[in-house]
Amino acid sequence: MRKTAKFLATAASLAVLVGSASLVPQTASAAAHGDMVKQGKEVAFDRKKGNCLACHMMDDGTSPGDIGPPLVAMKARFPDKAKLRAQIWDPQVNNPETRMPPFGKHKIISEKEIDAIVEYLYTL
Secondary structure (H helix, E strand, O other): OHHHHHHHHHHHHHHHHHHHHHHHHHHHHHHHHHHHHHHHHHHHHOOOOOOHHHOOOEOOOOOOOOOOOOEOOHHHHOOOHHHHHHHHHOHHHOOOOOOOOOOOOOOOOOHHHHHHHHHHHOOO
16 A cells, blocks of 8 residues: 555656646746737837838737737637738738738748737737
């Protein structure tokens, strides 16, 4: 009986250790994602970079424009992140008459900044 109890206690301890070890990468990943969202918001609000506020009402931005649609419910509007990214990269593919600049195609912002903006927009 003692060996069984000791075995169960050891097994339980191992389960806790393995379970908490698997949380470390997720926590680090969540922190990295949070940093990416923060960077995306900074680029989107930066009047010299993304400048999304010039045309779109979004989040807590001040003095938004009204040329483009409000950036709300982005997960519902773009269930496929790749389509949202493509829209930012070159919106003229879907609408040749758009006023939105092709941020990626014309290298207005970097690929990494586009990815960060997409992550940020997915929080709206």
